[in-house]
Amino acid sequence: MKFKTSLAAAAALALGLAGAASAQTKVGFIYVGPVGDLGWSYEHDQGRLAVEEHFGDAVETTYVESVPEGADAERVLTQMALGGADIIFTTSFGYMDPTINVAEKFPNVMFEHATGYKRADNVSTYSARFYEGRHVIGLIAGEMTETNTIGYIASFPIPEVVRGINAAYLAAKSVNPDVEFKVVWVYTWFDPGKEADAANALIEQGADVIMQHTDSPAAMTIAEEKGIYAFGQASDMMQFGPNARLSSIIDNWAPYYIERVQAVIDGTWESTDTWDGIGPGMVEIGEFSDKIPADVAARAQAAADAIAAGTLHPFTGPINKQDGTPWLAAGEVADDGTLATMDFYVEGIVGELPQ
């Protein structure tokens, strides 16, 4: 948005970037959902609290929740920067352009944008390799299903979600050749009622293990009620399904947030592109339920360890695309570029990917 960048620039310069002299490091966060969503925004806020805990009085954190992407985000970011923030975490993909625009006006404020691809001298990007976690829970799901049907509640057909489905499917298939995935697209990130309906629909269609890529714990509560299995998404969700929950993929932003804030304090912050997985702890696998047989749990743990060690990649050939065309040759590993833009199902998944 070059043509309006000068909007706040004048104000910013006139004030000499207020707050720069403050001894405390000011850390700002903006969230796309309410911190009470118990999913995406909740976990980012847990990261913020960890920063507060770690640094104590050396930092001051502030956040604004439920900020719509677009013009509102740009305004909130500008106000945060004007308020003297030293580093700002923008925690949703849709904040990408607003982050870049505001960063251009405040060269002395560092920005960290989650899940995007645009960077600048003072804008880093970071994201988590959730598909590594999907591989691990896919292994468990493939072994635990008795109906050989795994239900998947998906939000929007974007690479992040498609990648998760593919990773989970390949893993499940590797331990259970008869496994079948049923995918329901709900076209929302957060709608507990609809997510619950989707879980019910999948159960009716024979699914006895449910995975989800939406934010609320609704599917977990339904799984508990119906006596089937499910996995926690974003947060552990143990309390919603003490019997149903097999494990979970937890977004653990705390180590990254602490590291980046430390870099600002030390004056060593640089623009980087981080895509971390199980190894550095950004993706955490929740404790295995005792419902999982010991040998299955051991194999899943081994896979998680191998991924962390870098000896196993969830997308290792031979893998064909859904239409049968070859994607990866035997032993070949998917490159990050293809993963980041993944817009196809792998071979074996039934149903059409919405385009």
Add this chain to the structure above:
Amino acid sequence: MLRLERRRQSSRIMFWTTPLIAVALTLIIGGILFAILGVNPFAAMKIIFLDPFFHETYGPYSRTQFLVKAVPLILIATGLSVGFRAGIWNIGAEGQFVMGAIAGAAVGLALYPAEGWWVLPLMAIVGALGGFLWAMIPAILKIKFNANEILVSLMLVYVSYNFLAAMVTGPLKNPDGFGFPDSRNFTDVEATTLPLLYEPLGLYTSGVVALIIVIAAYILMEKHLLGFQVKVTGQSPRAAKFSGVKPALIIAMCLGLSGALAGLAGLFEVTGPAGKLTTNFPVGYGFTAIIVAFLGRLHPIGIIIAGLLMALTYIGGELAQLVLNLPAPAIQVFQGIMLFSILAVEVFINYRLVWKKEAV
């Protein structure tokens, strides 16, 4: 007992003092709310109502944001107010906003990266047309089949949300966007960027267009036969019929006008402040505009004031979250309290409290 008695004529004194009473009520009740939440009420009020104008750090920037937030509300509310006066309930301006944005954006993307002064006006016309046509669905169903426009226009909001999701993950997806659910950014190309006319106030071209439309709407309603017919229809549909008003025309005109203005607002949003289509660029302007229309008593000037006031509470509310770490829901409650206060005291313009002995 205390009771209300209708005044012979509206009180001019009360016309000017009721807003002050409303402010006082808001400060008192809202202050109690903030005190309960453990926040200094005076600090909170200062941040919400004064700091967006006068704060030395935030003020200069916040002042540029009122129009950004208020113009779409005013534009949509102006269109809605005409229909509301005729008793035609377009509750689906949000959907028309979305469809206008999609239609106009589709033209811009088809022409991408065309240069030329005519691109944006063309997009604006198609945007208005998109909103107009979307609003014609409830209009035609009402005229031809007697289908209630509240239901149809409201249901079409959800259809438009799903259509938007299909578009930004499908045909209108940014080809260079790594598969993410958004369109190209219109503000990267000058021909599709809504011009910012006066920076210190954040005045985009849309603000000027909105002002012209508000004036036009005023003339339509107060000086033109059609406006008279609209008002007659609203007061008494039967009387309107006898005086030769064609109900079908009024229905089509009211829904079409509000749809076109909502569509135009949508297009302005994606070529200006929002910059692009995303699954969640609509932030509920279509619904908030209904409040703005009634808060402004369906009058053009009132709508402008109401739109600016709503904008202030959004911007001040964000500042309060930022500075005082108030949760976002507290701001919603506060907005509710403010609206209740304003709506509660309006009655004293046309009525007065009197002490009467029991009548029976």
Add this chain to the structure above:
Amino acid sequence: MFGDLSLVSLIVSLMIASTPILFAATGELVVEKAGVLNLGVEGMMLIGAISGFAVAVSTGNPIVGFLGAAAGGAIAALIFGVLTQYLLSNQVATGLALTLFGTGVSALMGQPYNGLKPPPSPRLDIPVLSDLPVVGPILFSHDIMLYVSLLLVAAVWYFLYRTRGGLILRAVGEDHNAAHSLGYNVILIRLGAIAFGGACAGVGGAYLSLIRVPQWTQDMTAGVGWIALAIVVFASWKPYRVILGAYLFGGVTVLQLNLQALGVNISAAYLSMTPFIVTIVVLVIMSANRRKTSLNAPAMLGRIFHASH
């Protein structure tokens, strides 16, 4: 093509999915029959959802929870009632303000309840009957509140069309001046209707937080209140048609999710639109059939009443 689709389980799920809408729409129907338009359903549902959840968790009794939800919804509705009936405020704007207010209040109230589990609600379990094939799951195995929602519709129908009180309430909605000159207290009757509508919306919200999803999450109604408002219009203000509308909408929602799970080859984005489009289409068909007759909208809907004498 629908080989794998079990009609029985589809009907069972659609009844559960539709019940929050059914409660809220039935309440709003009574409000509108009294001539009042309260657009604050979404806000009242959210307040009901958290009030019911909080009471159920702290007492351990879901039925007491539903009573709490009704109380919460009714109190929220009475804010609207006092403003619109005594202070003659605009109903549309006040209702929308109530939605803002209720959304915020419920989120603030709900903070301590994130992540808690509500006590399970009692279910109907009649020996033999509940175990019957087809009829058992559809008719005799639901949670108690689902039956309450259907009884509520019947009760509202009976009240409106078979009792003197219902006649008076409808009279108030059709011509408040005439009702007033006959000596009826228009304002009190309307306040009663508004409180009843709020209580129903509250129970509908609690059905979501205590039974359908069972959990409390901020903003969890996600637009159900708006659908309930549309269903009242769909029903052209007739109680039994509220069941039709709610079950139709819920049914198509559940059906489209099932079709997706079945792997039907229609784009999911377009399938997601079907509940809304089907509702419009059915409304059009029904409206067109009775084109010449009145729409049954209460004549005084949304109009302000002030007794001048």
